[in-house]
Amino acid sequence: xxxxxxxxxxxxxxxxxxxxxxxxxxxxxxxxxxxxxxxxxxxxxxxxxxxxxxxxxxxxxxxxxxxxxxxxxxxxxxxxxxxxxxxxxxxxxxxxxxxxxxxxxxxxxxxxxxxxxxxxxxxxxxxxxxxxxxxxxxxxxxxxxxxxxxxxxxxxxxxxxxxxxxxxxxxxxxxxxxxxxxxxxxxxxxxxxxxxxxxxxxxxxxxxxxxxxxxxxxxxxxxxxxxxxxxxxxxxxxxxxxxxxxxxxxxxxxxxxxxxxxxxxxxxxxxxxxxxxxxxxxxxxxxxxxxxxxxxxxxxxxxxxxxxxxxxxxxxxxxxxxxxxxxxxxxxxxxxxxxxxxxxxxxxxxxxxxxxxxxxxxxxxxxxxxxxxxxxxxxxxxxxxxxxxxxxxxxxxxxxxxxxxxxxxxxxxxxxxxxxxxxxxxxxxxxxxxxxxxxxxxxxxxxxxxxxxxxxxxxxxxxxxxxxxxxxxxxxxxxxxxxxxxxxxxxxxxxxxxxxxxxxxxxxxxxxxxxxxxxxxxxxxxxxxxxxxxxx
RNA sequence: GGGCUUGUAGCUCAAUUGGAUAGAGCAGCGGACUACGAAUCCGAAGAUUGGGGGUUCGAAUCCCCCCAAGCCUACCA
Numbered sequence: 381x382x383x384x385x386x387x388x389x390x391x392x393x394x395x396x397x398x399x400x401x402x403x404x405x406x407x408x409x410x411x412x413x414x415x416x417x418x419x420x421x422x423x424x425x426x427x428x429x430x431x432x433x434x435x436x437x438x439x440x441x442x443x444x445x446x447x448x449x450x451x452x453x454x455x456x457x458x459x460x461x462x463x464x465x466x467x468x469x470x471x472x473x474x475x476x477x478x479x480x481x482x483x484x485x486x487x488x489x490x491x492x493x494x495x496x497x498x499x500x501x502x503x504x505x506x507x508x509x510x511x512x513x514x515x516x517x518x519x520x521x522x523x524x525x526x527x528x529x530x531x532x533x534x535x536x537x538x539x540x541x542x543x544x545x546x547x548x549x550x551x552x553x554x555x556x557x558x559x560x561x562x563x564x565x566x567x568x569x570x571x572x573x574x575x576x577x578x579x580x581x582x583x584x585x586x587x588x589x590x591x592x593x594x595x596x597x598x599x600x601x602x603x604x605x606x607x608x609x610x611x612x613x614x615x616x617x618x619x620x621x622x623x624x625x626x627x628x629x630x631x632x633x634x635x636x637x638x639x640x641x642x643x644x645x646x647x648x649x650x651x652x653x654x655x656x657x658x659x660x661x662x663x664x665x666x667x668x669x670x671x672x673x674x675x676x677x678x679x680x681x682x683x684x685x686x687x688x689x690x691x692x693x694x695x696x697x698x699x700x701x702x703x704x705x706x707x708x709x710x711x712x713x714x715x716x717x718x719x720x721x722x723x724x725x726x727x728x729x730x731x732x733x734x735x736x737x738x739x740x741x742x743x744x745x746x747x748x749x750x751x752x753x754x755x756x757x758x759x760x761x762x763x764x765x766x767x768x769x770x771x772x773x774x775x776x777x778x779x780x781x782x783x784x785x786x787x788x789x790x791x792x793x794x795x796x797x798x799x800x801x802x803x804x805x806x807x808x809x810x811x812x813x814x815x816x817x818x819x820x821x822x823x824x825x826x827x828x829x830x831x832x833x834x835x836x837x838x839x840x841x842x843x844x845x846x847x848x849x850x851x852x853x854x855x856x857x858x859x860x861x862x863x864x865x866x867x868x869x870x871x872x873x874x875x876x877x878x879x880x881x882x883x884x885x886x887x888x889x890x891x892x893x894x895x896x897x898x899x900x901x902x903x904x905x906x907x908x909x910x911x912x913x914x915x916x
Numbered sequence: 917g918g919g920c921u922u923g924u925a926g927c928u929c930a931a932u933u934g935g936a937u938a939g940a941g942c943a944g945c946g947g948a949c950u951a952c953g954a955a956u957c958c959g960a961a962g963a964u965u966g967g968g969g970g971u972u973c974g975a976a977u978c979c980c981c982c983c984a985a986g987c988c989u990a991c992c993a
Contacts, residue, residue, distance in 0.1 A: 402932055405939075415935050418973060428973065453936045454973075499993070539993055566992090651991050658919095666991040673993045698987045701920055727921070728986070768941095769929065774922060774986065776929095788955075790941060796955050804952050811952095849932060861930060864940065875948095875957045916955070 382483070382844045383445060383469075387412055387459065394440040403842060407835060410450070410458035411842075417455040428455025461838065467825035469841050473896050481844045481903055485851060486527030492684055493519050495695035495726075496610070497534040500602040501545050501568055502747075504609045506729045506777060509750040511695050513766035513909070514726060516615040517856040518693070520907050525851040530618040533606075534680065537599045538623045539673060544568065545602075546595045552577035553587055576601050609750050613759055614909045621683075623676055631679030632671050635714060636664060644713045654710060662706050674703075678710040685716055692721045693854065695771075698728060724854060726771045732778040748779065760910045764791035767908050768860045790864055794901060795913055797867040801898040802914035804879050808891055811880065827889045832873035836897060839866050843900050847907070856908065863904050870897050 381389075388401050391414070399416040417432035424431065432451040441449065447462035473480050495515030498508050515531060522529035536542075548568040554561040556577055563569045576598055585593060603620075610617070626632070636652070639645045644655050650667035654674070663672045684692050696704070704723050712718045731748055753762050756779065768790070769775050828837070843862070850858040879890040902912040 402935080404936075405931080406937080409936070413936085415974095418935075422973070456936065536993065541993060649991080653991095660989085663991045668991080670991090672991070677993090698921070700988090700993095702988045703993090704920095725921070725987095730986085765928095772921065773929075776927090778928080788942065792955055793941085796953080800953060800956085807952055845932085853933085857930080858932080861940080868940085871956055872958095874952085878952065880952050916953090 382848070383461075383841060384412065384845050386442060387446065390442045391439055395435060395438060403845070404456075404458065407838065409452060409456075410448075411461045411838060412459040413452075414457050415455075417451075417457060421455065431455065432457050461841070463834075464826075466834065466837050466841065467828070470825050470828075470837050470893065470896060473840055473899070474892060477899065478903060480900065481847045482524045482526070483844060483848060484526040485848055486522060486525055486529075489527050489690045490688055491522055491527050491529040491691045491693060492532055492687070492689045493522070493529055493693045493695070494532045494534055494684075496606075496615075497536070498606060499536050499541055500599045500606070501541050502570055502602065503572060504606055504750040505747045506731060506750060506753055507697060507726070509613065509753060509762060510729050510766045510775065511697070511726045512610060512613055512615045512750075513763045514724075514771055514856055515695050517763075517767055517859070517908050518854055520909065521847065521851050521856060521859070524907060525848060527851075531616070532619040532621060532684075533617045535599070535603060535620060535622045537595075538627060538676070542595055542599065545573075545598050546591060548573050549577050549580070549594055549598050550587060553581060556581055572602070572605070609754075612754055613750065614763070621680065623680070626676050626680045626683060627671075629679075629683070631683060632675045635675055635678045635682070635710070636671075638715075639664070639710070639713045642713060654706075654713065656706070656709050658705075662709075674706050674710055677703075677707060678714060681707065681711055681721065682714060682716055685720070690720065694721070694723045695726050696723055698725055701725060722854070724771055727774045729775045729777045732776055732780075753777075753779070760791050760795070761789050763908060763910055764789070764794075764860055767856050770855060770857045790860070791910065792916070793871075794860075794863045794867045794905070795911075795916060797870045798898050798901045798905075798912045799914060799916045800874065801870075801894045801901075804894060805891065805898075808880055808887075824885060824889045825892070827886050828893055830873075830877060832869070832876055833890075833893060836866075836869045836873055836893065839869055840896055840900055843904070859904050859907055863901065866897065866900065866904075870894070 384401060388399070391399050391401070395416075397416070397420075399414050401412050401414050404410055404413045417428045417435060420435070421428040421431040429451055432455045436449050436451060436457060439449065441459075443462070445462050445465040446459050447465075448460040450458050450460075452458045493515055495511045496504070496508050498504055504512075519529045519531045544564060544567045547564045551561040551563050551567070552574045555574075579601070580594065580597060585597070636645070639654060640652075645652050645664060646655070647653070651663050652665035653661045654664050655661055662674060664675050666672055681692065708718045708721065711721065757765075765777075766775075828834070846858050846862045850856055877890070879894055880887050898912070905912045
C-alpha cells in the first residue's frame, strides 16, 4: 500500500464515507487534497468551509506521516506530509532500489496486449511505431504493477491483401525476366517487393511454383522486416500468431456453428449474415463460400480467452473503429465475456514534411517507414515523442522539426539530468566521499532542508502513485510528464545548491538524494523503453 | 445523411476523469558560465479552452445546437 492509499484509508475509516484524494497542482497547497466538503455541503445546505472544518476535527490522522491539515480555498481539505516521514521515505526509496514504484496492484491478473498487428504487405510505418511504443510501454507498466501481461502480434496472412501481395511479387518477377507486367489494382508497388522477387529468383523458385510457396515466402520476408524494425525500436513481442493457424485449428467453423445454433445467423443472397443489435447486419460467410475477416477474428479472440487471460487489450487504428462493434457482437454471440475486451484506439500520425501533410498510402508507395524515423530522429527521441501524447489525440509528426529539435528535445532534458548526476557521483567517488549513513539514514537526511530539496523528495514519494495511475488508466503518457517535472526540480536544485562541498555530512546526504533521483529517472525511462545514459 | 474521435498560448501537447490561479516544451524577447556538465537556470510575455446556450457551490471536462478536421459507414482485411 502506498502513502496515498494509507491516507485514504485513514480518512475513510474516521469519517465513514467515501472520499476522493488528489494531488494539488501547486505544491504550496499540500501533498494531498480532497474536495469532499463540497459534496457534503450541498447535502446539508451549509457553507463548504464550515463543513470542511468540521470534517477536519473528526479525521483521525495517521500522524506518523501527516503533519498538518488545513482548510483552503472555498472548502478544500489539504494534507501535508510530515518532514520526518519525508526523510524516512527517502531512505526507503534508496533501499527499494529498482523495485521502487512497483506494486501488487494487478494481483497477478493475466492481461494480453495485442498491438501493431500490421498487415504483412509492406514495411512498418510511423503509426505502427506509435502503437508499438504505447503497447510496449503499457506491457512494461502493467508488469511493474503486478499484472502478468503479455504482448502479442497478430499476422493476418490470409485473405485478399495476400493475394494482391502474391500478384505484386509475380509482377516484379516477370519484370526481372524482361517481361512487361503491371502491378494489379490495389497491389503493392514498393521497392521491397522487387527485393523479394529477386530473392525468389535467386533461390530458383519458379513463377509456376505452388501459389502458397510464393505467398509464404513473401509474408515471411515482410514479417522478418517487421521483426527487425521492432527490435531496432526496442519492442519485443511474447507471441506471434498467424491467422492461418487460427483457420487450421477449425476455430472459424466452430464460430459459425455456434452462432447458427443460437439462431443469430441467417442466409441471404447466398451469404451467411450475423444479426447485429443495430440492424446493420454483417456477413460471416461470403457468397463465394469464404469466411469474411470477422469470423477468424472472432475465433482468434476466443482463442485468446481460452488461454486464460482475465483481460484482453487491443490497440487499434481508427480505421478499425467500426470493427469493434462487429467483433463484440460476434463474441457475445459466442457467449464470450465481451466486457473483458478493452479496445484502445491509437489515433493516426499525420506526417508533415516541408510544411505539408503527406499521405500514408502503402498503395501509392508514398509513406515514411518506422525505420526511417528511427534512423533520422533516433529511438529514444521518437519513443518519448510517441509516449508523451495520449492515445486518442491526433498526432502531428513534423519530421524536420523533430530532427531540428532533437538537441532541445524533452528526452534529452531528462537524460541530461541523469547524466549530470552520474557525473557528480563519479566526482564524489574520485574524492572518496562515500556516504556513511546510519542504519535508517534519515537522521542525516534532515540536513536536506532547502525548499528545492524538499520539493524533490516529495516528488519522489509520489512516483508510485503516478505509475499506478498510468496502469489503471492504461495510459503511459503520465510517465513522461512526471519525468519532465522531476528533471525540472533537479536542474533547479542543481543551479542553486552544490552537492559536493566542504560540509561533509551535507554532501553525503545530498549524494544520496541525487542517487534517488537518478534511480527513479532510470526506472521511469525503462518503463518507456528508453535508456538512461551515464554520459551523453 | 448517420456513427466514432478530435478542437486548449504562434507551434506540438498536458490538465490525476467535475475542483483551487488552465500547465509544460519549442519558437520569439531580456538576463546568468573563473567551483560538481550551459543539452542548464532565472525573468517577462503569450489563453474569452472552436462558437453559442444549459446543468451547479464549481465546467476544458457533463447535456443541447452550430462550425472545422480525421476516420468509419464493403459479400476489403
